[in-house]
Amino acid sequence: MSGIGERIQQADWKKEKHAPVIHCPDAVVAGQAFEIKVNIGEEIAHPNTTEHHISYITVFFHPEGEKFTYQVGHFEFSGHGEAVAGPNQGPVYTEPSVVAMMKLSKPGTLHAVSFCNIHGLWESEKEIKIAA
Amino acid sequence: MSGIGERIQQADWKKEKHAPVIHCPDAVVAGQAFEIKVNIGEEIAHPNTTEHHISYITVFFHPEGEKFTYQVGHFEFSGHGEAVAGPNQGPVYTEPSVVAMMKLSKPGTLHAVSFCNIHGLWESEKEIKIAA
Amino acid sequence: MSGIGERIQQADWKKEKHAPVIHCPDAVVAGQAFEIKVNIGEEIAHPNTTEHHISYITVFFHPEGEKFTYQVGHFEFSGHGEAVAGPNQGPVYTEPSVVAMMKLSKPGTLHAVSFCNIHGLWESEKEIKIAA
């Protein structure tokens, strides 16, 4: 079995508009809330139309040296100009960017997975340490 | 039919920890991206444990004078200390707060609905104008 | 505050293609798994195109005489013919129908809420008893 992992695309976000960018501290204090921002198209904007858009970003955390991965959040961007009058005539567009707030008690890796409705799954990751 | 609307609770967020608080400008420029922050427990913190937590916030927009409501986003907070070692032993907690980015071309009302896994559905709303 | 409840539309599913139809037993045995099917467009089919489709159905349960409502499930239909080649050229369509499996230990009301990306929120409900 090859697995869905082979279908999750990776790329340098400075060159590829689908790659999620994870913004958070390199090290955090255990049990203290911190902000994580994940966005798509930071260098090259991704389209946001009824026919082509980023549907969601899911964030996971894998603690260093452990077996199982946790989910941090699943963030859906629902407005893409849909309307009774026709595509891209509607009053609402939601941009592919989210800021969440989280706490960690162990070091590990944050994984962000995004889904473009026509260009599929993309991912990026960032290590995070626990400050001494 | 009474409807689910009767089950969506409303309260003053300064007195009730479940009521979502919507932070956004009172007026925005048509087609220009702006931030919306929605959080729970701004005045009185809500618990965040494996057994009791805020599962998600969904944001809707109803254009003034129109018939249909649009969805802006659905934001799930997935980490609540779950772990193989037992409840509240896990390394990840996601706080019930989200910042999204959106564009509007019409005035209307933003609605935020949140769900506590044991205290059910809660809502709040905020009018938003289009700046001249 | 008027509330999102006023924006959740109700209609007879035999005449209105958006109204969800809830199929489940009228009475179930406490703690015994049973199937619930919820679908849209049972009598009059709803379109399923890139520009116009049912995005999801959420199911809630309110125990008779209690204060808080529980969520049973949230079921998203993601395929609507989207493709790089253009709208409605893609290989996947997901129909607005779901069968889930659940257990209850109290009587109450099942609520189904569906969202059409251009015609907004719709709901229906069905009482369910616990068999003696």
Next chain:
Amino acid sequence: MSGIGERIQQADWKKEKHAPVIHCPDAVVAGQAFEIKVNIGEEIAHPNTTEHHISYITVFFHPEGEKFTYQVGHFEFSGHGEAVAGPNQGPVYTEPSVVAMMKLSKPGTLHAVSFCNIHGLWESEKEIKIAA
């Protein structure tokens, strides 16, 4: 970058209770609706408690020989006995099983990914042909 793919676990569902089982025809008629059932714990039941449960199943489709993957659906199981009275005292349990209805116009691979709140991500896949 190692990628989230390395964290998505694979196993024989006859021996491992987390592995999703995909039930659908081996071949379908192009453009004709068919049922797909995905469930967890078909041979060995998975726990369903407030502290330990299957949160969701997401289904993807990758058309044979193509570059991008599509999402079919995302199905969340929300009831796990949560209650004000304490964990596992609530009236609702949602079992990790879903039946959806879909159409395909190309052959390819269906991927199911499930998430256990303490044992992480699991996947399985099934090839599907277009009947002549």
